[in-house]
Amino acid sequence: MEFTMSGRLEVRLTPADVGKRVSVRRILGAPGEGAQFTDTVGVLTSWDNGVLSVTTKNGEGVRIAESSLVAGKEVPPAPARRRGPAASFGELALVTARAWQPVESELLGEWRLRAAAGFTRRANSVLPLGDPGPTLGEALGHVKRWYAERGLPARVQTATGAEGTQERLCAGLEEHGWRREVTAEVRIAALAPVGDLDPDISAVRTGREMDDAWLSRYQRFETPGPHVLEVLGSGPSVWFASVPGDGPAEPPAAIGRCVVDGRWAGFMAVEVGPEYRRRGLATAVMTALARRALDEGASAAWLQMETDNEGARALYDGMGFTTHHRYHHFRPGGGAGSRDAGSA
Structure with a gap:
């Protein structure tokens, strides 16, 4: 049932609100002067035997004793993004x-x-x-x-x-x-601004096939088996990009992969060799791939990024990518x- 914990703060939630997005405040430790409070926002996923479970946007499940609640209410969905494509x-x-x-x-x-x-x-x-x-x-x-x-x-x-x-x-x-085990972000953006960036892409080679040189830079395995080639080559319309290294026997300085699927262009496997970083090569690779996707009629972009990759976050923020989920x-x-x- 609904109940009031103080003169101003109310818990306006019941077990019938399971499945809704909520904001709850709870007390940490014993009540009294100097008591500390913490807020949790997420989806109310259960309320059983005096314990609430709230799952946050980061996927963390937070268990909260009903007796520690100070305030709680349903909250509207997060505000819509102000840039980028609409997407469910x-x-x-x-x-x-x-x-x-x-x-x-x-x-x-x-x-x-x-x-x-x-x-x-x-x-x-x-x-x-x-x-x-x-x-x-x-x-x-x-x-x-x-x-x-x-x-x-x-x-x-x-x-x-x-x-x-x-x-x-x-x-x-x-x-x-x-x-x-791991958490990552799906980020989206309008595609045209990525294609409109102006790095030097003269050295970027794009094509439909990955070669041994491309695979030598994609260091996610020791020896790529046929399953690796099948997964990387899969998708409605797949493009690969690479920038040659400094010598003919060297792995590419940078690589990338793009899958065009209707209005969407997905970017992945964008990697730059440590010795070639801070030269704008990741931007050049993505711009070249974006132009290929624009030529096929795509208008929106997506990528997946592990949450602790701060270098990638700065790059993609600058291109207009925002977190969708x-x-x-x-x-x-x-x-x-x-x-x-x-x-x-």
């Missing part, structure tokens, strides 16, 4: 998935199980865009068996922080003992794991 989570989830296609997949209800011999979490995790059919516990049991048969760790990819994302699924995974990979038990080949 559902649209972006499918577009980003098509850029990292697995070698094999299987449907479990509306969940898609994906595998590619371990190359990239994105191609080796469950994409859960609806109801798996059985109970969540039964579905997760099937997921663990399916990946174990392939010698792979079981992972489920979820999203938070936008309308229609999967905060309640995140909470359900945690209740079943699954833990977040965050995505997470959950694994059974344990906490953050080591990063595997292909990263997030």
Whole structure:
């Protein structure tokens, strides 16, 4: 029921508000002079036995004792971005998935199980865009068996922080003992401004095929197997870019990959050799790829970036990219794991 904790602050929430975006304030420690408070904003994912669970936009599940509440209310969705294309989570989830296609997949209800011999979490995790059919516990049991048969760790990819994302699924995974392994951001921008940048792109080579030189700069594996080539070559319309190194036997100074899919152009694998950094090569690669995508009729851009990559954040901020939502990979038990080949 609703109740008042003080003369001014009210808890205007009930268990019927589960699934809504809320803001709650709770007291830390004992009440009294000098008491400290903390605020949590996110989706109310459960309220059972005197304990609330709120999942934040970063995918963190916060458990809050009802007795510690000082204030709480429903809050509107985050304000719409003031720049960049309009996009729903559902649209972006499918577009980003098509850029990292697995070698094999299987449907479990509306969940898609994906595998590619371990190359990239994105191609080796469950994409859960609806109801798996059985109970969540039964579905997760099937997921663990399916990946174990392939010698792979079981992972489920979820999203938070936008309308229609999967905060309640995140909470359900945690209740079943699954833990977040890594978190990344999906960022979007208008494509034309990227193509309108004016770096020197005369040295940037673009084409439909990746070669051994390109792969030598993409250092996410020791020896690329056929599954790597299949994943990197997958997508509706794939472009590769490279900038030659200083010598003919040297790996490229910089590389990039772009997948054009309708109005969207996805940028990935943008890498610059340490000895070539701060020369504007990442910008040149992205500009050259953006112009290829514009020629195909694309108008919007997306990319995925791990949250702790501050260098990439500064680069993409300058190009107009803003965070649309965050995505997470959950694994059974344990906490953050080591990063595997292909990263997030």
